[in-house]
Amino acid sequence: MNLQQLRYVVATAEHRTMTDAARSLYIAQPALSRAIRDLERELGMTLFARSGRGVVVTAQGRRVVKLAREALDAVHEIESLASHGRSAETELRIASTPSLEPGLAGRLLPAYTEKNPAVRVHIVRCDGRDGVVSAIRDQRADLGLTDLPVPTDLISHPLERQEVVLISPPGLDLPDSVPMSRLTGMRLVLPARGSARRREFEQMFAKYGVRPVAAAETDERGGWLSPVRAGVGSLLWYRGMAEQAMRAGLVVRSLDPPIRRVIAIVHARRRLPVIVQDFLALAEGGTAA
Structure with a gap:
């Protein structure tokens, strides 16, 4: 048993689905399920029972979850005590x-x-x-x-709350405030497929019923403006990048309806x-x- 497994148990109990718990921990769902199964075998007890699409905490599991929270709190207290002496x-x-x-x-x-x-x-x-x-x-x-x-x-x-804006190369025929519907077919620089950030973009696209084209896919955010400058595609990002983008000769436009995070x-x-x-x-x- 280790602290990582205790964190997994607490997250699973809080989210009630392996998928949501894994997403909150930024790990793959199969890895979380495997870690929980390994812990259950080690302890000789069932912590979670399947219920529809989610899980429920068993009677034994509730006790383990309570002790896991207390153990994690104790670790944080010890770390805090140590930090005071540094x-x-x-x-x-x-x-x-x-x-x-x-x-x-x-x-x-x-x-x-x-x-x-x-x-x-x-x-x-x-x-x-x-x-x-x-x-x-x-x-x-x-x-x-x-x-x-x-x-x-x-x-x-x-x-x-910071606004999400569209950063584009110059010369595109777009209004100052771009309707979300205009993103359909638009070439965009997007996070890598399968990443947590990409899933968030895909959820946003699904919400507004739009289908942009992935012109480039990368998680190297420090270089996201480079393909936009090269005319590869546009970029959805925070207005905090607007000044840097405009210095690079790019065009910054709001979205309609506005999106804020x-x-x-x-x-x-x-x-x-x-x-x-x-x-x-x-x-x-x-x-x-």
């Missing part, structure tokens, strides 16, 4: 996605460093939401800035050092708006 507490590490980093550096960090000049802030650059989650879980970062949702073992503090600061479920609490208090005070 001189590194004067360094605040914040994981961020490339598209959200400019807002972090331009608004939150100047205000924080002005009030806390003795604290050195280090930005951990991550390739997307999955990277931010991993940085926090691996304790490479104290906080993360990303869009929601995140796995249930993390706590989120919503900051703002929640941006949040996230962290592990544990007692936070004072310098981290101070940053959260500043962010939630409205500096990021």
